[in-house]
Amino acid sequence: MENKSDLRKKMLNIRNNMEKDDSSEKSAVIIEKLTALDIYEKARVVFVYMAFNNEVETMTLIKKMLQEKKRVVIPYTDTVNTAIIPSELKSVEEDLVKSKFGYYEPAKDKILPVKPEEFDLVVVPGVVFDKNLNRIGFGKGYYDRILCSLKDGAKAVAVAYDFQVLDEVPSEEHDIKMDMIITEKNMYKN
Numbered sequence: 001m002e003n004k005s006d007l008r009k010k011m012l013n014i015r016n017n018m019e020k021d022d023s024s025e026k027s028a029v030i031i032e033k034l035t036a037l038d039i040y041e042k043a044r045v046v047f048v049y050m051a052f053n054n055e056v057e058t059m060t061l062i063k064k065m066l067q068e069k070k071r072v073v074i075p076y077t078d079t080v081n082t083a084i085i086p087s088e089l090k091s092v093e094e095d096l097v098k099s100k101f102g103y104y105e106p107a108k109d110k111i112l113p114v115k116p117e118e119f120d121l122v123v124v125p126g127v128v129f130d131k132n133l134n135r136i137g138f139g140k141g142y143y144d145r146i147l148c149s150l151k152d153g154a155k156a157v158a159v160a161y162d163f164q165v166l167d168e169v170p171s172e173e174h175d176i177k178m179d180m181i182i183t184e185k186n187m188y189k190n
Helices: 004-016 020-035 038-042 059-067 142-147
Strands: 045-048 071-078 083-089 096-098 104-106 121-124 128-130 155-159 180-182 187-189
Touching (some): 020 155, 059 071, 071 104, 083 142, 121 142
Parallel strands (some): 045 071, 045 121, 121 155, 155 180
Antiparallel strands (some): 071 083, 096 104, 180 187
């Protein structure tokens, strides 16, 4: 089995080279599947990543949730402390700025911290997954730290393209499994 670093490089190369239309079409199917779920319907506080570099697109989902009056929480990356500050998003138009890494996040004066214990649903990004619901992210542990703080009953749902889900990936004791992985072709869950 390939190690995490090699798998990450290989998968990012494939994902980064996707055609924009292909990425958009598949993202729309994935988000439609997610929003049809009961766990989505019941969720009042949703933590969702801001997509970049051909990740499954989340802006449509974010706008939909704001319209539905859900509390939408997005990450602010604190690079000094290597941590994510979950921040409530009130307005796509007024609260977002582009980070130095190229993705959108809350402007510093718009950060409204929300504790992970308040989340009902976390829409999780990742680079590589497996059918046993394991996840390989970018290797900094940002999401693992949030996922281990969730309240009982909160769900971690990863969204990914089908090619990102392999039969098996290396996993360690401290890695947190997803409750579900949704791709344009499949849904993996326990």
